[in-house]
Amino acid sequence: MNRLVPFEWTAALRFLGEGRMQTAFILGGVTIGVAVIVFMSAMLAGLQANFIRRVLTSQPQIQLLPPDEVARPLRDQPGVIEGALVQKPTQRILSIDQWQSIAAAMRARPDVVVVAPTASGSALAVRGDASRSISVTGMEPEQYFRIVRVPDYVVAGTARLGTDDIMIGTELAKDLGAGVGDKLNVTTANGGGRILTITGIFDFGNKAANARNTYVALRTAQSLLNLIGGATTIDMTVTDTYAADTIARDIAAVVPVEADSWITTNAQFFTAVRAQQTSNTMIRLFVGISVAFGIAAVLVVSVIQRSKDIGILRAMGTTRGRILRIFLIQGGVLGFAGSVLGSAFGAGALILWHRLFRQVDGSELFPLVLEPGLFVAAAAVATLTGVIAGLAPALRAASIDPVEAIRG
Amino acid sequence: MADVLALEAIRKSYAVGTPVETEVLHGIDLTVCAGEFVALIGPSGSGKSTLLNIVGLLDSPTSGRLVIDGTDTTRLDDAVRTRLRGHAIGFVFQYHYLISAFTAVENVMMPMLVDRGHADRQMERRADDLLDWVGLSRWRDNRATNMSGGQQQRVAVARALAMDPALVLADEPTGNLDTASAEGVFSLLRRINRERGTTFVVVTHNMALAERCDRIVELVDGRINAERAGRTHEPGAA
Ligand SMILES: Nc1ncnc2c1ncn2[C@@H]1O[C@H](COP(=O)(O)OP(=O)(O)OP(=O)(O)O)[C@@H](O)[C@H]1O
Ligand SMILES: [Mg+2]
Numbered sequence: 001m002n003r004l005v006p007f008e009w010t011a012a013l014r015f016l017g018e019g020r021m022q023t024a025f026i027l028g029g030v031t032i033g034v035a036v037i038v039f040m041s042a043m044l045a046g047l048q049a050n051f052i053r054r055v056l057t058s059q060p061q062i063q064l065l066p067p068d069e070v071a072r073p074l075r076d077q078p079g080v081i082e083g084a085l086v087q088k089p090t091q092r093i094l095s096i097d098q099w100q101s102i103a104a105a106m107r108a109r110p111d112v113v114v115v116a117p118t119a120s121g122s123a124l125a126v127r128g129d130a131s132r133s134i135s136v137t138g139m140e141p142e143q144y145f146r147i148v149r150v151p152d153y154v155v156a157g158t159a160r161l162g163t164d165d166i167m168i169g170t171e172l173a174k175d176l177g178a179g180v181g182d183k184l185n186v187t188t189a190n191g192g193g194r195i196l197t198i199t200g201i202f203d204f205g206n207k208a209a210n211a212r213n214t215y216v217a218l219r220t221a222q223s224l225l226n227l228i229g230g231a232t233t234i235d236m237t238v239t240d241t242y243a244a245d246t247i248a249r250d251i252a253a254v255v256p257v258e259a260d261s262w263i264t265t266n267a268q269f270f271t272a273v274r275a276q277q278t279s280n281t282m283i284r285l286f287v288g289i290s291v292a293f294g295i296a297a298v299l300v301v302s303v304i305q306r307s308k309d310i311g312i313l314r315a316m317g318t319t320r321g322r323i324l325r326i327f328l329i330q331g332g333v334l335g336f337a338g339s340v341l342g343s344a345f346g347a348g349a350l351i352l353w354h355r356l357f358r359q360v361d362g363s364e365l366f367p368l369v370l371e372p373g374l375f376v377a378a379a380a381v382a383t384l385t386g387v388i389a390g391l392a393p394a395l396r397a398a399s400i401d402p403v404e405a406i407r408g
Numbered sequence: 409m410a411d412v413l414a415l416e417a418i419r420k421s422y423a424v425g426t427p428v429e430t431e432v433l434h435g436i437d438l439t440v441c442a443g444e445f446v447a448l449i450g451p452s453g454s455g456k457s458t459l460l461n462i463v464g465l466l467d468s469p470t471s472g473r474l475v476i477d478g479t480d481t482t483r484l485d486d487a488v489r490t491r492l493r494g495h496a497i498g499f500v501f502q503y504h505y506l507i508s509a510f511t512a513v514e515n516v517m518m519p520m521l522v523d524r525g526h527a528d529r530q531m532e533r534r535a536d537d538l539l540d541w542v543g544l545s546r547w548r549d550n551r552a553t554n555m556s557g558g559q560q561q562r563v564a565v566a567r568a569l570a571m572d573p574a575l576v577l578a579d580e581p582t583g584n585l586d587t588a589s590a591e592g593v594f595s596l597l598r599r600i601n602r603e604r605g606t607t608f609v610v611v612t613h614n615m616a617l618a619e620r621c622d623r624i625v626e627l628v629d630g631r632i633n634a635e636r637a638g639r640t641h642e643p644g645a646a
Binding site for chain 1: 457461464466467486487490491493494495499501503505507508509510514517518519521522523525526527528529532567571
């Protein structure tokens with residue numbers, strides 16, 4: 001007998017060891033429960049991280065736009081409105097008023113990391129007989145590419161943009177039959193027109209984006225869109241990605257612009273995540289409850305089987321408190337051991353799944369996210385669940401009357 | 409000699425406050441002095457076990473006074489009673505009741521483990537000595553389930569002595585054993601009494617064994633019916 005181990009622990013472990021079958025079965029149950037939870041949580045975290053990473057490298061976290069133009073009804077006297085019908089105005093491409101000073105103010109904010117003014121609008125790309133409508137984004141690459149990592153997605157050419165250069169997506173390149181070094185004629189509705197050379201072709205993994213998005217230098221876009229010296233948006237990233245919403249609101253309150261955060265523009269995604277998390281939580285809760293019932297059931301049987309042992313221990317001067325602890329420890333040990341085994345199985349299954357199930361092109365379905373925090377949390381919660389599950393059996397054990405237990 | 413045990417007007421009723429309330433002990437007065445070996449006999453249902461459980465602080469009397477080793481136990485709370493039980497009293501039960509999850513030597517250590525909270529070298533040495541005493545050194549690392557009834561009962565006797573209690577209570581310690589094993593266990597108890605001076609109260613149905621005790625107390629229907637000295641003495645006894 002180990003001299004360093006308190007008697008409660010020795011007794012608890014011996015009792016578990018002696019009830020081999022029961023212990024093995026309930027341990028199996030706890031293990032499966034924890035494995036399911038770990039597997040599910042890690043997979044969900046992986047998918048989520050994947051999506052967020054993709055969103056955050058292809059969208060600004062906050063985008064400042066000129067405020068919508070609003071038509072106000074004509075007023076005569078207070079309370080009397082003359083033009084009762086108010087038509088919504090069309091939204092022209094407008095530059096943000098005073099965008100330079102706004103950009104400077106944004107750069108001065110400690111919670112903002114990158115500020116990139118852009119001028120964007122739609123245009124027509126013509127090459128030979130083929131023409132496609134495109135969206136042109138003009139920007140300063142050294143800023144903008146820190147927000148939208150276009151260079152990461154370049155599959156041909158480079159991410160270099162001079163005043164006569166353009167970067168296009170793979171889909172557009174295919175439609176126009178153009179490659180790196182070829183020239184495109186880009187014209188806009190305002191009568192602007194330029195001949196631009198393709199310097200890079202990117203693949204965002206999204207057909208629509210690959211067909212429509214094109215990038216040019218800020219000056220090029222300004223001249224194409226007839227917005228000399230103007231900027232239609234100011235794109236930004238912030239220090240705390242998940243605070244983008246509050247920061248955007250904060251900015252809109254002090255600067256006369258509309259500020260959209262990635263959280264609002266991807267509201268659908270977050271709704272989906274929240275729904276997933278709710279169902280995940282429910283599953284976890286019910287798995288946890290059934291594990292707890294399993295542990296409690298096994299311990300109740302064990303208490304009944306051991307009532308003579310308990311009676312003897314009580315006769316030899318063991319306090320009720322110590323009997324209580326012996327059974328609480330058993331619950332905790334079952335929970336903890338099950339969580340260790342379950343974490344191992346869950347992680348193993350996840351790794352296997354990650355290796356076996358791939359996208360068509362062989363790339364991973366989701367990144368493998370195995371955070372130690374998840375396992376620590378699983379162990380803590382499972383141990384606590386075990387102790388709580390052990391409470392009823394332990395109280396029963398502690399209340400056993402030694403006289404009853406010892407009688408024949 | 410000082411009294412190890414003193415009972416005054418001990419009464420015990422079951423189902424108190426219900427229509428089926430029954431008194432099974434009707435005022436027991438009894439004193440046992442240090443070093444005495446007392447046999448408690450009587451027909452089945454006469455209240456022997458009930459009395460022994462009260463003396464062993466496993467049960468409480470409905471009324472009366474119980475003094476153990478100089479301590480009046482009448483108004484002690486459960487925690488203090490539990491502690492006193494662990495220190496002053498050793499138990500040997502009819503069905504030996506070793507804890508099967510532990511080895512022989514660990515069972516002998518059990519009362520000391522309960523008292524001190526974890527094992528230590530001195531405790532192990534004492535348990536080994538006691539096992540040696542009852543002649544079971546060779547079996548020290550065996551589980552209870554691998555031992556015969558007589559062997560288990562001898563381990564239980566060693567266990568009862570672990571805390572060097574003032575009083576050992578044995579409820580039909582030989583009731584479940586064949587004649588030879590019963591003889592072995594009984595002689596062991598007598599030898600412990602003689603050599604260590606431990607006080608014993610032993611419930612038995614075996615008159616031959618009862619006659620070998622210092623004093624025989626007969627209980628009939630919850631009353632002490634007769635008290636007399638044992639007839640024969642152990643060979644070698646003073
Ligand atoms: N918990 C209880 N509730 C009600 N009556 C009880 C209870 N325990 C014992 N009795 C009664 O008390 C009386 C004495 O019982 P006890 O077990 O002390 O007898 P005993 O002398 O030890 O008998 P035996 O020789 O058979 O062991 C019996 O009539 C028994 O039915
Ligand atoms: Mg009895």
